Amino acid sequence: MNEGGFAPELVPERRLRRLELMITRRLDGLLHGSYLGLLPGIGSEPAGSKEYRPGEDEVRRMDWAVTARTTVPHVRTVDADRELATHVLVDASASMDFGTADLEKRELALAAVAAVGFLTLGNGNRLGAHLLSGDAVRRYPARGGRPSLLALLRAMMLTPRNQHPVSLGAGIEALHRQTPRTGLVVVVSDFLDGLDEDGLGPGAPEWEEPLRRLAARHQVLAVQVGDPREQELPDVGLLTLVDPETGRRREVPTASKKLRAKYAAAAAQQQATIAAAVKRAGAAHLPLRTDRDWVADIVRHVHARRRLSRAAAKPQRTPS
Numbered sequence: 001m002n003e004g005g006f007a008p009e010l011v012p013e014r015r016l017r018r019l020e021l022m023i024t025r026r027l028d029g030l031l032h033g034s035y036l037g038l039l040p041g042i043g044s045e046p047a048g049s050k051e052y053r054p055g056e057d058e059v060r061r062m063d064w065a066v067t068a069r070t071t072v073p074h075v076r077t078v079d080a081d082r083e084l085a086t087h088v089l090v091d092a093s094a095s096m097d098f099g100t101a102d103l104e105k106r107e108l109a110l111a112a113v114a115a116v117g118f119l120t121l122g123n124g125n126r127l128g129a130h131l132l133s134g135d136a137v138r139r140y141p142a143r144g145g146r147p148s149l150l151a152l153l154r155a156m157m158l159t160p161r162n163q164h165p166v167s168l169g170a171g172i173e174a175l176h177r178q179t180p181r182t183g184l185v186v187v188v189s190d191f192l193d194g195l196d197e198d199g200l201g202p203g204a205p206e207w208e209e210p211l212r213r214l215a216a217r218h219q220v221l222a223v224q225v226g227d228p229r230e231q232e233l234p235d236v237g238l239l240t241l242v243d244p245e246t247g248r249r250r251e252v253p254t255a256s257k258k259l260r261a262k263y264a265a266a267a268a269q270q271q272a273t274i275a276a277a278v279k280r281a282g283a284a285h286l287p288l289r290t291d292r293d294w295v296a297d298i299v300r301h302v303h304a305r306r307r308l309s310r311a312a313a314k315p316q317r318t319p320s
Contacts, residue, residue, distance in 0.1 A: 012157050016150055019111065023118050026295050049074040084125045084184055085142050087218075088113050089175050090156060091168060091189035092133045097161045100229045101291035108225045108290055109188045110156050115298055116186050117149040127152065130178075132171045133159050139178065168193040172210035176217070185218040187211070187283070190225055191274045204277055211281040220283035224274065227290045231271070232264045 049063040052073035066074040090113060096106040103111070117127050121144075128142030129152050140152050166174075168189055175185065194206030214220055233239070239252045254260060278285045286301045288294045 012154050015157065016114075016153055019114050019153075020118060020150075023111075023115050023295070027115070027119060027299065049076050051075075084120060084123075085128070085179075085181060086116060086120050086125065086184045086186065087128045087130065087142065087175060087179050088116060088186045088188060089130045089171055090132065091171075091193070092131055092156075092159050093193065094161070095190055095192050096225070098230075099227050099290045101227060101289075103290040105190055105225045105227055105290060106159075106161075108288055108294060109223075110153060111294055112188050112223045112225065112288060112298075113156065113186075114149075114153055115295070117153070120184075121146060121149065128179075129156075130171060130175045131156065131159065132166055132168065137166060137171055137174045167206065169205075169207040169210045172207055172214055176210065176214045179218070183218055184221070185214060186221045186223060187214075188223045188225065190230075191222070191278070192270075195270065195273065204280075205274070208277040208281050211278070211283055215282035220281075222278045222281075222283045222285050224278075224285065224287045225290070226271075226287065231267045233260045235260065 049066045052062065052067075052075045057075045061075040063074045063076045090109055092106065092109075096104070096109060098105055099107065113129070120127060124144060126142040126144045127149055129140040131138040131140070138155075140155070168187075168191070172187065179185070191205070191207070211220065211222070233252070233254045236254050239254045241250050241252055242248070243250075252259070275285060275287075284301075284305065286298070288297055
């Protein structure tokens with residue numbers, strides 16, 4: 001079996017065990033339950049201040065007292081909480097029931113949640129979830145320990161397919177209302193919901209503003225799951241495409257080079273729209289694809305965030 005797959009013919013308990021072993025074997029010792037390892041954050045305990053760096057530091061963390069005393073802009077620094085409440089928001093809409101490589105997008109979403117869960121276990125950390133399923137948001141209160149995590153993953157695994165849930169924006173709003181305490185929030189979705197009809201218009205996605213409000217209170221990681229066939233069409237002759245959200249069918253002559261190029265350009269623009277919206281909202285962005293090594297992509301993301309965190313923490317020399 002490809003290491004990226006979860007052997008769907010196995011019963012849920014064995015599939016979850018295989019997924020757990022895959023994650024712990026490849027990432028053991030990398031994060032070790034460390035919140036700062038997964039997504040360097042602001043924490044909550046005051047630890048001092050440092051010189052403000054445009055583009056790296058948040059203006060809302062400005063330390064005005066030190067700024068006035070030194071005449072140089074400074075921001076407050078804080079130590080991370082030793083115990084962390086992590087909440088995941090998982091998209092279970094029909095568009096997630098798609099995959100042409102090693103995994104379906106919904107399986108990749110499960111893998112992402114499992115990675116977050118197993119890497120934040122211990123030290124009193126707790127994991128809760130909001131699952132966009134059916135016509136309501138299914139909420140799982142934040143709890144600690146491996147049994148609670150496995151129960152959550154099992155519930156995700158058994159979620160019925162072809163759901164038409166509440167919008168992603170509404171789900172983010174619900175999570176924001178119900179998680180008043182600062183923590184880590186991971187939003188797992190393809191982020192296709194709420195775009196303009198063609199995904200190319202100038203308007204912001206409807207989930208951008210709710211995500212911005214969420215990121216103003218929490219450290220937010222946007223995990224975007226995708227499939228290669230969403231980026232380019234193969235040359236396979238006449239292809240019947242079905243929109244999983246609406247059920248609409250369309251015959252596409254994929255032998256046309258012009259059509260394939262137009263599709264790839266539109267898909268690239270759509271992805272750029274999503275990435276720009278996530279950045280404007282102030283969330284970290286982690287793209288994962290069904291045809292890539294998702295564990296390696298998570299590792300690269302962690303290392304990149306750690307480098308940025310260390311660079312920001314280095315004391316700056318002040319001119320004499």
